Amino acid sequence: MDAFITHTGTAAPLRRSNVDTDQIIPAEYLKRITRSGFEDGLFKAWRTNEPDFVLNQPQCAGASILVAGPDFGTGSSREHACWALLDGGFRVVISSRFADIFRNNSTKSGLLTVLLPQPEVEALWAAVEAEPALPVTVDLQAQQVTYSPGGGQGVTVPFRTDEYTRWRLLEGLDDVGLTERNLPDIEAFEARRPSFLPKALPVI
Amino acid sequence: MPKTLAEKVYDAHVVRSADGEPDLLYIDLHLVHEVTSPQAFDGLRAAGRTVRRPDLTMATEDHNVPTLDILSPIADPVSRAQIEALRKNTREFGIRLAPMGDRDQGIVHVIGPQLGLTQPGMTIVCGDSHTSTHGAFGALAFGIGTSEVEHVLATQTLPQYRPKQMAVTVDGELPPGVSAKDVILAVIARIGTGGGQGHVIEYRGSAIEKLSMEARMTICNMSIEAGAKAGLIAPDQTTFDFLQGRPHAPQGADWDAAVAYWTTLQTDEDAVFDREVHIDASLLTPYVTWGTNPGQGLPLTGSVPDPADFADEDERRDVEQALAYMGLTAGTPLREIKVDTVFVGSCTNGRIEDLRVAAELLRGKHIDPDTRMLVVPGSVGVKAQAEAEGLDRVFLDAGAEWRGAGCSMCLGMNPDQLKPGERSASTSNRNFQGRQGKGGRTHLVSPSVAAATALTGKLTAPADLTTVEV
Numbered sequence: 001m002d003a004f005i006t007h008t009g010t011a012a013p014l015r016r017s018n019v020d021t022d023q024i025i026p027a028e029y030l031k032r033i034t035r036s037g038f039e040d041g042l043f044k045a046w047r048t049n050e051p052d053f054v055l056n057q058p059q060c061a062g063a064s065i066l067v068a069g070p071d072f073g074t075g076s077s078r079e080h081a082c083w084a085l086l087d088g089g090f091r092v093v094i095s096s097r098f099a100d101i102f103r104n105n106s107t108k109s110g111l112l113t114v115l116l117p118q119p120e121v122e123a124l125w126a127a128v129e130a131e132p133a134l135p136v137t138v139d140l141q142a143q144q145v146t147y148s149p150g151g152g153q154g155v156t157v158p159f160r161t162d163e164y165t166r167w168r169l170l171e172g173l174d175d176v177g178l179t180e181r182n183l184p185d186i187e188a189f190e191a192r193r194p195s196f197l198p199k200a201l202p203v204i
Numbered sequence: 205m206p207k208t209l210a211e212k213v214y215d216a217h218v219v220r221s222a223d224g225e226p227d228l229l230y231i232d233l234h235l236v237h238e239v240t241s242p243q244a245f246d247g248l249r250a251a252g253r254t255v256r257r258p259d260l261t262m263a264t265e266d267h268n269v270p271t272l273d274i275l276s277p278i279a280d281p282v283s284r285a286q287i288e289a290l291r292k293n294t295r296e297f298g299i300r301l302a303p304m305g306d307r308d309q310g311i312v313h314v315i316g317p318q319l320g321l322t323q324p325g326m327t328i329v330c331g332d333s334h335t336s337t338h339g340a341f342g343a344l345a346f347g348i349g350t351s352e353v354e355h356v357l358a359t360q361t362l363p364q365y366r367p368k369q370m371a372v373t374v375d376g377e378l379p380p381g382v383s384a385k386d387v388i389l390a391v392i393a394r395i396g397t398g399g400g401q402g403h404v405i406e407y408r409g410s411a412i413e414k415l416s417m418e419a420r421m422t423i424c425n426m427s428i429e430a431g432a433k434a435g436l437i438a439p440d441q442t443t444f445d446f447l448q449g450r451p452h453a454p455q456g457a458d459w460d461a462a463v464a465y466w467t468t469l470q471t472d473e474d475a476v477f478d479r480e481v482h483i484d485a486s487l488l489t490p491y492v493t494w495g496t497n498p499g500q501g502l503p504l505t506g507s508v509p510d511p512a513d514f515a516d517e518d519e520r521r522d523v524e525q526a527l528a529y530m531g532l533t534a535g536t537p538l539r540e541i542k543v544d545t546v547f548v549g550s551c552t553n554g555r556i557e558d559l560r561v562a563a564e565l566l567r568g569k570h571i572d573p574d575t576r577m578l579v580v581p582g583s584v585g586v587k588a589q590a591e592a593e594g595l596d597r598v599f600l601d602a603g604a605e606w607r608g609a610g611c612s613m614c615l616g617m618n619p620d621q622l623k624p625g626e627r628s629a630s631t632s633n634r635n636f637q638g639r640q641g642k643g644g645r646t647h648l649v650s651p652s653v654a655a656a657t658a659l660t661g662k663l664t665a666p667a668d669l670t671t672v673e674v
Contacts, residue, residue, distance in 0.1 A: 017522055018397055018497040022636040027615045031268060031282040033242035033289045035350075045638050069518060071398040074431065074497070075634060076615075077333040078240065079349035097398050100433050101333055101347055108351035162365070164225050175351070176251070179359045182228060185220040186256075186361055189230050194465065196458040197232055198321050200262035200300055203451040 001110040003172030006139040007091045009064030010132065012054050013125040017069035021102060024073070024081040038084035059132035065092045067124050073102025082109040092138045094145070096121050107165050108175065114138060114145060120157050127155075140169060206472035208369045209438050210404040213344040213469065217327045219361055226363035232326040234356045235312045236263035236299065238290040239617070240331030244354035245293040255297040257360045262321065263294045264302040266311045267617045271580050271607035274304050283618065297357075310583020310609045313337040313551040317421065318585050320450025324439035324466040329356055334551045334633065336427040339436030340420035341443055342469045344404070346434040367433045368402050371477040373409040376485035381666040383561070384419035385553060385631065385650035387411070387483070388426040389491035389501045395481060397499040400432025403479065406471060407437050411485035417446040418557035425552045426633050429498040439466045490665040492538055493635045493648040495526035500635070502538065504653065504665050510534035529637050530645050531625070538663050541647070545628040546577040546658040547640070548651055549607075550614040553631035554582025556589050558651040563595040565655035565666055566602040572661030577604035578620060580612040604658065616641045629657040 029041035046053040054060055066085065072095040073081060082105045085093065093111065096118040106113045116124070127149040128134050136147045143161060148154040161169075168175070179186075207215070220228040234257075241263070248254070255261060268283040278284040287304070294301040302308035308315055313334055316322040324342035329335060331353040338345035352362055372391055392399075405427050412420070420437050427435025444463055447453045454462040493501040494508050500523075502509070508527065511534065514520040527534065532541070548554075548562050559581065571577050579599045581587035587609050590596055596606045613620040614632035622628055622644025631654050635646040647663060656664040 015518070015521070016525070017518060018499075020497065020634075020636045022615075022634070022639050026638060026642075027267075027617045030239050031280075031286050031617065033246075033286055035243040035246070045642065049643075071396075071431070074397050075333065075428075075636060077331060077347040077349055079243075079351060082349075097401065099398070099431060100401055101349060101428075105349035105351065108349060175363055176247075176253070176355050176358045179228060179355065179361060179363065182220050185228065186230070186359060189219040190360075193230075193232075194461070196454040196462040196465075197326070198323060198452040198454075199259045200233065200321060200452075201259050202300055 001108070001172050001174055004091070004110055004112050004140050004169045006137065006141060007064065008135050008137040009091065010062060010134065011065040011067050011124065011128045011136045012060040012063035013128050014054055014066055014068040015125060018071045018074055019068055020075035021073055021078050021081040022075055025078065025084040030078055030080055035083060036087055038080055039087035042084040042088040062089070064089050065094065065136050065138060066090050067121060067128065068093060068095045070095060070097040070118065072098050074099040077101045079105040079109060082106050082111045086111050094121060094124065107169065110169070110172065112138060112140060112169065114159050116145065116157060116159055123155070140166060206474040208471045208475045208477065209342060209406055209469055210344055210367070210369060210434070210436060213325055213327065214366065216325065226365050228361050229327060229364045231329050231356050231360055231362060232260060233316070233321055233328045234261045235316055235328065235330035235335070236261060236353070237266050237312050237330070237332065238286045239267045240350050241293065241353055242286065242289045243350050244357055245297065247354040248357055253358045255299060255357045258298040260360060261299045261357070263290060263299050264309055264312050264315055265290060265304050267611045267615065269304050269610040270618050271610050271612050271620055274608040307584050310585060311551045311554060311611055313425065314554060314582035314586060317341065317417070318583055320447055320453035323447060323453070323462070324443060325469050329362065333428045334425050336432070336435045337421050337425040337551055339424040339427065339434050340417060342436055342439035342466065344434055344436065347428065367404045368478040370400060370403040370405045370432065370479045370481070372405050372407050372481045372483065374407065374411040374483045374485050375409040376411055378411055378485045378488060381652055382488050382490060383650045383652060384415055384422040386488055386491045387485070388423045389493065389498070389648060390483065390488055391481070392426065392430045392498050393491070393501040395430055397429065397497050398431040400427060400430040403432050405430065405432045405435040407435060412437060413440065416557060417442060418555045421555065422552055426498070429633055438470045490650060490653050492653065492663055494530065494532060494538060495523070496529055496635055496637050498633065498635060498648060500526055501648070504538050504663060506538055508532045508534050508536045508538065539668065541663045542627070542661055543575060543629045543647065543657055543663065544626045545622060546575060546654050547613045547628055547630040547632060548578070548654050549580030549582065549612050550632040551582065552633045553651050554580060554586065556586050558631065559586070559590050559595050562651045562655040563598040565652060565669070566604070566659070567598050569602055569659055571603045571658040575658055575661045577658040578607060578613060579604050580607045581609050583609045613640050615639060629654050629663060
């Protein structure tokens, strides 16, 4: 997984709540067995059926920060949703509420999810709608989002990420290697598991 | 310190706990299917890792499988390649697989309980959000993404943060014709699709205690639609009776030891929940969703809501978008909505009891001539049992289609899909845009509402049938 330290880019305002993972990447794309190349399926239905859809707008063409309504990423556990956003050029999603599994998946795939209060999301929507080329910086080291509407006074919005996840993202570390350091603890736990617990092996 | 049921199960699985780190949780059972696992196996291979506990891992084919002509090669080459990848991976890593045609094949959340692999007090994960289903047995069961699938394959553990605790208490007597599906749709309509975020929900109360295991699974299944990490129900005699004698249930002295332990899996009297919700079962009626997320539901006696009635601007916009997609006009009575397709099946309502309920309403009758009805058993085992009971004949005689086992039209990864603009009454769990096929429109309902709807061609409660000419 790529490390995430700080990112500056333009933002796309997605004024919808309950953006489920079926919208982010429809099920038909999940038949693939690769981990990349999902950009063609990103928001496929909305991009196809809705000319006004924000990501169809030329001013959002290079956007790398998605600013979405509450309850982003509900539904299916498909990590393909994170991969599709990354493949589509996004490094950050900002929302006031994320579905748990989506948020968890994002921390495993190097997509930064930033939780901001809804009024801050609204302010950012207004700013980027007024000025689509506005550079927005998301700094995981400092845990803040910064932007300067109209070239004027900068806005700084702090956010929180749990320290452990922040460290992992800053270092670009994957969990399996970290867990393997604790192998003796796993072996000790296995030694004391009750004997009545089931095995998945076939019963003849 | 008094603990909730979920806290007891969580604490019993902590391998390691350290300040400033997530807990490392042991996983008792890892269920695998073809869609979310290929990249995880690739990850293992790339790192030269093995599967730590193949004996605690089981795989099946469910999402992609056709429900017609199941013994022929899959026509869709991309689906076929994914199934073949699962077969290759399970062979290479020594994992048991129930492939298409196997007597144990079926939707992953139907076969776990059916085989007795799902037991109280266990931790169970799967790369599928409806893993919460297994919570019906008092297990802590939750869906994970592909990176976590790889992590569990490699280490049989997961780094986890302690979830918050929510109680949903349902007391009183469910009226006739009102089922577990209506309970959970009502819960989601009440707390919203994000209401359970960060929480594990324990369903409790006299109405829950009276439910069968199948009904409890329906409720826990849709915990994810309420945004919760997991949902569970304390095990009791109903749970033990369901499990006893199943292939993987403990036997002899192991059974006694297990029951003695399972009996302790109750929330302590003084345990504190972070949030509590109370529902009076006697006030519930059949529910149906009208919109494009599972929280957009109403009693079937209601009408399509008017966006103008929503004060919040964002909410009004969401309702407008949902109605536009669903092709509905504000104020239309829900009972007047005509459907094209009825789907009975899925990990929510594809078990034997669901099929019995639907068959009873159809027995000796014929479905509406303009309506297609698809009945898809959740597993080969459910299919065999239904056929032994003659339910397949009831469905076929009524004009419904009787299919092979799989996820089918719940998410349309196989050929069972809605066409653009088609409308379904579906016993599945998600009414998202395009979920059942591009441009398809989904109304989530219970099995009895689905069957009643098939008879009339319009959204119908079973109680309406006595007054409707069929």
